[in-house]
Amino acid sequence: MALGLSLKLDRQAGPALYQQLAEQIKLQIVQGRLPAGTQLPTVRELARTLGVTRVTVQMAYHELQNAGLVEATVGRGTFVSRHVEARPPAQSLGRQLTPDAVVNDILQLGQIAGLRSLADAAPDASLFPAQEFWQALDECRGEALEMVRYGASQGDPLLRVEVARLLQDRGMAVTPDEVLIVAGVTQGLALVAQALARPGEPVLVEQPTYLGFLHTLKAHGVQPLAVPLDEEGPIPEAVERLAIQQRPRFFYTVPTFQNPTGVCATPARRAQLLALAEQYGFLLVEDDLYARLSYEGPPPPAVKSLDRSESVIHVGGFSKLLMPGLRLGYVVAPPPIHERLLSLRRAMDLCSPPLLQRALARFLHEDGLKRHLRRVLPLYRQRRDALLAALRHHMPPAVQWTRPQGGFCVWLTLPRRSTLADLQQAALQQGWAFAPGEVFLTRPSPDYHLRLCFGAQPPEWIAQGVEVLANLIRERLDRQESVIEPPSDWLPLV
Ligand SMILES: Cc1ncc(COP(=O)(O)O)c(C=O)c1O
Structure with a gap:
């Protein structure tokens, strides 16, 4: 058996034998006990030593090969991949x-x-629905001239139509003109923080809250103040006390299946938060990224769907529904803020890649997301x-x-x-x-x-x-x- 390779299979319980085998070899690679270039035993040798079938070992090696951890050459054998060295430990x-x-x-x-x-x-x-999405990308060939130019800062018009359509299931009636496409919710939130709060100013966040936004606030020098959560959502009394004492610029909330707790704010809490925002003159920044990942029937409508006073900025995206690598999201904000965000977006990176936006628009149009x-x-x-x-x-x-x-x-x-x-x-x-x-x-x-x-x-x-x-x-x-x-x-x- 290869140097350092020690394996123990549980035949009574646990995942299939080939998965256990693949996992244990992976672990030894990750721990550096099997460095790049190490030769693994032959399929026959390992099957005999472990008392398993050759198919079991073949399947395990296949899995390791798919994960890029080993390389197999006919006639030479199976080796820990050289690429392993280039990965961080x-x-x-x-x-x-x-x-x-x-x-x-x-x-x-x-x-x-x-x-x-x-x-x-x-x-x-x-x-990830690779086949369908690649097909949507392929269909963009016919529009190549449009796709290779800079796009509009507000986003691809067809994608904005599709996003406006999608938002109907969140109870929101918005026009494509109200939609701003951004490079993921991360960019949407960074623009909002920059547009609404100056360094040193306080804003409210849930305790606990999404760590990426805490980093964004720190980068902008904005001070987050903690609103405790219970199983019904953010606690209104705490919001009110902080609103009176600290006059925050906005309250960042993830009302639907929050990160990191999974808590979903009740409809009553949503209405209370909105009423407080109206009463004390702060904005609610609603991060709706997880809302469609609902396992017990439809989620409550977005807080934005209740907004009659232009108190809510709604941010969402496709990272959790499709793939984070797409880096596409959207913001729906009251008109004066929308203009401000658009101007900041032009200052930041001009626009999102037209090709990916159009492919996503086609994918959504064909009901691929549903x-x-x-x-x-x-x-x-x-x-x-x-x-x-x-x-x-x-x-x-x-x-x-x-x-x-x-x-x-x-x-x-x-x-x-x-x-x-x-x-x-x-x-x-x-x-x-x-x-x-x-x-x-x-x-x-x-x-x-x-x-x-x-x-x-x-x-x-x-x-x-x-x-x-x-x-x-x-x-x-x-x-x-x-x-x-x-x-x-x-x-x-x-
Ligand atoms: C609540 C929340 N908002 C935003 C993000 C980042 O989203 P995006 O990939 O669209 O930038 C995440 C990612 O984990 C998240 O959990």
Whole structure:
């Protein structure tokens, strides 16, 4: 057997044998125990050593090859791929706990060989409707002259028509003229922050909230103030108190299947928030990115659908529904703000790529998104259920979690213990990533938190990841807290 290759298969339980085999080899590659260029045993040799069929080993090697981790040459054998060297090592993750550093870690996860992640609130790339989308791209050939020029800053006119049509299911009656296409919700929110708040000014955010927006606010020097959440959404009394005391410019809220908690604000809370915005003269910035990922019937209508006083800016996009790499989203804002955003957008990057916008417009026009969601929603629901079942089965009683009806995120609450400090690194050592909770908070929490995302992994791996994490947590909660001894010449002051 190849140097360092140690394998143990569980025949009674767990995923299929070939998946276990592929996963264990991946893990050894990610941990650097099987460096680039290492020769793996032949199929026949490994099948004999492990007492499995050759097909099992062939399927495992095939999976590793598809993941770009090994290369097979007829007549020479199977080797750990040279590309593995060019990927960042898992050890480079989790070094710093700031929103910026953790966003960076999450962006790198996909490139780290063999790591399984519950950290990324992303859809499963393998479910992407590639065939249909490439066909829509191909159909743009006929419009090549239009596609190679700069596009309009407001966005492709056909895409704006499709977005306006799509927003009808969110209860919103908007015209294509009111839609501004942006480079993902991230850009939409950055434009809004820049347009509405000057450095040093306060804005309200949920506690916890989307870490990427905390990074955006920090980059603009804007000060986030925490509005606590309960299972019905942001707490109106807290919003009112902060509105009176701090006069915030806006309240950034993710009312539908929030990141990181999965909480969905009730219709009553939505109406209360809007009434407060009207009464105290701040804007509501509604991030609707997850609303269509609803697993228990239709989600509540968007807050924007209730807006009669131009108090709501609505932002949404396609990163969670289709693919984040598309970098396309939209903003619907009251007219004076719309103009301001458009001008800032021209200053920033002029326009989004015409080719991708037109391909998306065609895909939406053919009802590709609706078909895709019909196919993937049952799968994501199954993954949500697998995560909740695994949490119930494996987690120690001191751990609590949210039960989302949509989106990709579950928020865990644990007692705060010093022994949990190395949890993230310990999970990475076992080939698993999750998102640490601190970076979603603007104010320290008395508890310890984690975010687990279920969109990108099949149910059997979700169950296994939760088991690994639960064991690490149990060990640490059972351990005595480390007591820091005072130096010998130390005397109490009182
Ligand atoms: C609530 C929320 N808003 C915005 C984003 C970023 O969206 P986009 O990829 O469209 O920039 C994310 C990504 O995780 C998110 O969770």
